Amino acid sequence: MTVPFLRHFGRAASLPLDNIDTDVIIPMQQLLSVPRSELGRCAFNALRYDEQGNQRGDFPLNTTKGRGASVIVAGRNFGCGSSREGAVYALAGLGVRVMVASSYGDIFYSNCLKNGILPIMLSQADLDSVHEAIAGSQEPVDAAIDLQAQRIALSTGLWFPFEIDPAHRQRLIDGTDEVALTLQAEDDIRRFEQGDRMARPWAQRADA
Template sequence: MSKSSIIEGIVAPLPIANLDTDQIMPKQFLRGIDKAGLDRGVLYDLRFDGQGHPREDFVLNQPEFAQAPIILGGANFGCGSSREHAVWGLQQFGVRAVIASSFGEIFYSNAMNNGLMLVTVSEEDLRRLFAEAASSPSPMHVRVDVEHLEVSSATGTARFALSDRHRRMFMDGLDMLGASLLHLSSIKAFASRWQAENPWLKDLASTARIRIDRLPDAP
């Protein structure tokens, strides 16, 4: 993950409330054992018809929105199952931020831990942004300032809330593992102290495995 505090670019409006992770990443794209190729599955049933032909009226199939780094979504975006693939797929598709008035809780955690910025604005600001997108003769341009927690467009600026941890992770380019490793010295100190206080539990699993391997085979 790269360090960043600004996300800006054109916005793809997707005014669908309760857009769940099954729609964002359908189940047939979860068969692989790695993250490769998940961009093909993003919003597949909205992007393609039953014969696999692109739906020309869908926003992300329109040339002017094809490379949009920001999605303007409806309330409760990302509800449903906990599949992290929905986040990975959106990132592979080129999406860097989603703006909505609310998000599914698990999706929110998955996104923020992977560096996909979720911007929670008020219902009033969301309606204003959708109205601007609908009336604009060209794709709307938005600037998300993570450091100052502001979303700016031609019609105004909206504030959004973000925890200090998630804000710092994004600005420093850290995923959850990287953020945890910042506390490595404290983690090691705790482990050493815990092992000193509970020596009989040190390497318990490996000790048990050795003892089991030494047992005679059953007749």
């Protein structure tokens, strides 16, 4: 089970970079050495920190406008590369609840849905407008996301609709994952197992 997602309101940060792969989101060496509960501090490690471990002042999530953002607006093909689910753990640990991009790595997109992060896809033109609105604002920009209405609205006054598969939307709203969906069919599974034992008693394990 994940935290149900219906609406979200939070700071939006513009990260207008294409092809950010999962190794950029969380390096493998940190994924292997850092507990899952602490992966947030390692997210975007090479982009957020310099070689001495100090925050880079020009990285969007380190600026006054972007610090504490729970909505990251990226570029094309976000989350490409390896299939590591730890990339989504790192984003969640950073406090990210919504990603916005024009396209995603397929496995990364699926991992977001499994872990309660909403991956919004906008057309390139709409995505460019969001980046421009955040960059052009003197004040931090907040975003309000309504999953039922499939709408993202910025505090600058701009808003955009977005599409999402109905089954994916319902899973996020319900806070369910594959295990929870399977358990919903527990009675059917039990009936099948009982019928199978009767029909094929020779196929059952001795210790079943």
